Amino acid sequence: MTAPSTGLTGTDVASHPDRSGRGFLSFCGQVVGSGVLAAVVTLAAWFVLSRTNLPAYASSNVTKALASAGGVIVLVVLALVLYAVLHSRTPFIDWPRWRRTGTTVLCWLAPAGLVIAALGIPLAATRLYLDGISVDQAFRTQFFTRMTEQPGFEDMAYLGEPSFYPRLWFLAGGLFANILGLAGWAAFQPWSLVTLAAAGSMLVPVWRRLTGSLPLGTVIAMVTTAVVLYTAPEEPYAAVVAFGMPAAVVLAGRAVRGSRPGIAGLAIFLGLSANLYTLYTGISALTVVVVAVVVAWRTRAIQPLIRLTVIGVGSIIIALVGWGPYGLALLTSDSGASGRAQHYLPQSGTEVPVPFFHVSLVGVLGLLCIVWMVLRWKRSQVRALVAGLVVCYLWVLASMLTTLTGTTLLGFRMELPISLLLVTGGMMALDDLRINGIRRAYPQFVGPDAAPKVTAVLAILLTFATATYVINIPLHLRQHIDLAYTDTDGEAQRGDLFPADSTVYYADVDSYIDETLGLGGDRAGTVVLTDEQSFMAYYPYHSYQAMTAHYANPLGRFEDRNAEIEKWTEITDPAELTDAMDTVSDEQGWAGPDALVLRGQAADATGGEGDPDGRFTYRLSEDIYPNDPNVRFTTMSFHASAFSEGWDLEQIGPFVVAVRQR
Numbered sequence: 001m002t003a004p005s006t007g008l009t010g011t012d013v014a015s016h017p018d019r020s021g022r023g024f025l026s027f028c029g030q031v032v033g034s035g036v037l038a039a040v041v042t043l044a045a046w047f048v049l050s051r052t053n054l055p056a057y058a059s060s061n062v063t064k065a066l067a068s069a070g071g072v073i074v075l076v077v078l079a080l081v082l083y084a085v086l087h088s089r090t091p092f093i094d095w096p097r098w099r100r101t102g103t104t105v106l107c108w109l110a111p112a113g114l115v116i117a118a119l120g121i122p123l124a125a126t127r128l129y130l131d132g133i134s135v136d137q138a139f140r141t142q143f144f145t146r147m148t149e150q151p152g153f154e155d156m157a158y159l160g161e162p163s164f165y166p167r168l169w170f171l172a173g174g175l176f177a178n179i180l181g182l183a184g185w186a187a188f189q190p191w192s193l194v195t196l197a198a199a200g201s202m203l204v205p206v207w208r209r210l211t212g213s214l215p216l217g218t219v220i221a222m223v224t225t226a227v228v229l230y231t232a233p234e235e236p237y238a239a240v241v242a243f244g245m246p247a248a249v250v251l252a253g254r255a256v257r258g259s260r261p262g263i264a265g266l267a268i269f270l271g272l273s274a275n276l277y278t279l280y281t282g283i284s285a286l287t288v289v290v291v292a293v294v295v296a297w298r299t300r301a302i303q304p305l306i307r308l309t310v311i312g313v314g315s316i317i318i319a320l321v322g323w324g325p326y327g328l329a330l331l332t333s334d335s336g337a338s339g340r341a342q343h344y345l346p347q348s349g350t351e352v353p354v355p356f357f358h359v360s361l362v363g364v365l366g367l368l369c370i371v372w373m374v375l376r377w378k379r380s381q382v383r384a385l386v387a388g389l390v391v392c393y394l395w396v397l398a399s400m401l402t403t404l405t406g407t408t409l410l411g412f413r414m415e416l417p418i419s420l421l422l423v424t425g426g427m428m429a430l431d432d433l434r435i436n437g438i439r440r441a442y443p444q445f446v447g448p449d450a451a452p453k454v455t456a457v458l459a460i461l462l463t464f465a466t467a468t469y470v471i472n473i474p475l476h477l478r479q480h481i482d483l484a485y486t487d488t489d490g491e492a493q494r495g496d497l498f499p500a501d502s503t504v505y506y507a508d509v510d511s512y513i514d515e516t517l518g519l520g521g522d523r524a525g526t527v528v529l530t531d532e533q534s535f536m537a538y539y540p541y542h543s544y545q546a547m548t549a550h551y552a553n554p555l556g557r558f559e560d561r562n563a564e565i566e567k568w569t570e571i572t573d574p575a576e577l578t579d580a581m582d583t584v585s586d587e588q589g590w591a592g593p594d595a596l597v598l599r600g601q602a603a604d605a606t607g608g609e610g611d612p613d614g615r616f617t618y619r620l621s622e623d624i625y626p627n628d629p630n631v632r633f634t635t636m637s638f639h640a641s642a643f644s645e646g647w648d649l650e651q652i653g654p655f656v657v658a659v660r661q662r
Helices: 024-049 062-087 097-120 136-149 168-180 184-211 214-231 236-255 260-274 278-299 303-332 361-375 380-405 411-441 451-476 478-486 502-517 533-538 558-568 574-588
Strands: 527-530 595-599 615-623 631-639 647-652 655-660
Touching: 024 097, 024 184, 062 097, 062 214, 062 451, 097 184, 097 214, 097 451, 136 168, 136 184, 136 533, 168 184, 168 236, 184 214, 184 236, 214 236, 214 361, 214 411, 214 451, 236 260, 236 278, 236 380, 236 411, 260 278, 260 303, 278 303, 278 380, 278 411, 361 380, 361 411, 361 451, 380 411, 411 451, 451 478, 502 533, 502 595, 502 647, 502 655, 527 533, 558 574, 558 615, 558 631, 595 615
Parallel strands: 527 595
Antiparallel strands: 595 655, 615 631, 647 655
């Protein structure tokens, strides 16, 4: 409140980028530097936490207490630092270099501190990430393990197919795992924490440049980080894109009006995000199109559309680095794509997200945002944020209507972008109120001397509200955290120290396949048929069949593979079975299994005391959309007699491991 408004959101002259002489290259260096610094600090924190003896989160409140204390300390320290920036007698630009640098670094690291407190501490006593190795996290871990063992364009499951899922986060994570000497599954947690922290911290210099205010940029980054951690931290690669969506929306308004740095920044963001999470990329790109069309219409000029084309071409070129191999394979495929990724409609997908009607930090900020947007409609930033909200809400409605065509647009995923756009606008509204609104409404009470007190009141209220929200993050994620402790990791250990499940036999299964086939530890290229999702996530064999249709490569012909498996279960003659498996390579164009990991008794196939009518069981996954749940598992039975010849069999715990003789 001590300085007049110099920008659309009431920026502070003391920290305006033009006043401090920062150019675009310097800004890029700060964005990269803040991300690297946050990554290093978070990795160091993970290293220390992973070597403590903290109790499991599910069985003790000690870890929860430490997480709450950590979050509060981060917020209180940050509030004091930002208050000093806003109401120091000496303008920030005139502070000694060491003091300015120290303050800026603290602001950069604040979002990383939030990630460490809200996620790092609760997960300290387990090596798994949120959701452990259950359901969706199994396929994500499988992809991570594939990129660790075989970095490149290879599909997570099917041999010889280029990856359909964007792989940038997983590929970088695989390199990270190899640098640290970790297995893929073991690197999933630290890489998730590192990338979430880096993304949150990088927002500080981004929003500082967009708003011209270090305090405002920092609080937007902090609230954004809190909302992401509360809403969708289990998908870190998607969260990284969501972090930048509000900034991209605001930047779109500048870019289509002729800002060259804006054009470059937007093209880079859209191109990279397309290699991370395409749904959010599509929403961001659609918003940019809407903004460009509106600006072109209002100005009666074609230049905004030309700039839109430049952004589109630039982002597509970057996106093709990752998508090129799949696109080429799709164009040359005889069967075409048969993906089922959009066949999912939970209850949340039938509702319209209205967080501004909830009593929470997001609700209050969202309500402030709505009011502010109406009052400040003429500002370009406001119109850009409104465009983003309109696109998100229209996507939600379109997704509901698309169910009539037998699919969805995954509209339930819009909850996070909508919340982020609203809290961003809410923070801008508070800053506008602090600088302009209160003084104009109560000039007789709020003069220069009272201004710091008003800022202090707002800071205290915002700090307490955010602290309450942050403290509730682990409680809100309780089920996700519990799975990280109750699931068995790749070394057959549980974070809660209870006895492990059948994962304890996986190492022996892997050793038997390796030794029998003479792989020498090189598992890539060896095709295994099994319904043990965790085994395929921990060991980088290629899968004959993907876990479910929704995560299967559309070029892999999931239903056709299921049909072949069903045929095999009807065969009793060993020669007929091996011939049928060889046929798929010639007729269908994919490799048959080199090994099978099933449930049953190996003695049933080898005679002696075995059951001549014995069976080996396999759970077949089927897509049953529009039902919810959208997956049905059917137990299929292979005739044990079909493995009596041509296969090396081994009983390992409850598993029958059948390895093809060559």
